[in-house]
Amino acid sequence: MRDIAEQEDLYLMSDVSPRRTGLPFVVWISPRGNARHDVRVKVSAGPKEKPGEFASVTVRPMVEVVEGEVSGSDLRLLERCVDLNRDALVKFWDGDIEYTEDVLPLLKRLGEVKE
Numbered sequence: 001m002r003d004i005a006e007q008e009d010l011y012l013m014s015d016v017s018p019r020r021t022g023l024p025f026v027v028w029i030s031p032r033g034n035a036r037h038d039v040r041v042k043v044s045a046g047p048k049e050k051p052g053e054f055a056s057v058t059v060r061p062m063v064e065v066v067e068g069e070v071s072g073s074d075l076r077l078l079e080r081c082v083d084l085n086r087d088a089l090v091k092f093w094d095g096d097i098e099y100t101e102d103v104l105p106l107l108k109r110l111g112e113v114k115e
Contacts, residue, residue, distance in 0.1 A: 014028065015028050017047070041059060054068055055068030
């Protein structure tokens with residue numbers, strides 16, 4: 001049953017490539033859909049991972065791995081990326097931004113913004 005729910009979640013998700021994020025892995029973003037939890041993203045080593053090979057990470061109030069594994073260094077990078085993009089990720093999750101094509105240009109790449 002869990003595998004089916006995870007596959008349905010992945011169907012709603014859009015992969016955001018390392019070229020766009022500046023991260024060494026793929027970030028998957030989505031609208032809320034039928035989720036009963038707050039804003040999350042998934043991360044994977046590449047775009048063709050299978051269910052069970054993803055890590056699920058909260059976006060607020062702080063970045064925290066809730067399922068799967070992310071190395072400490074990758075988690076710190078993801079935290080910086082989420083901090084830069086939290087507003088756009090939340091608006092996409094909440095449906096204030098309806099389409100992936102509209103949220104992608106709003107996402108800031110690590111290294112583009114002076115911190």
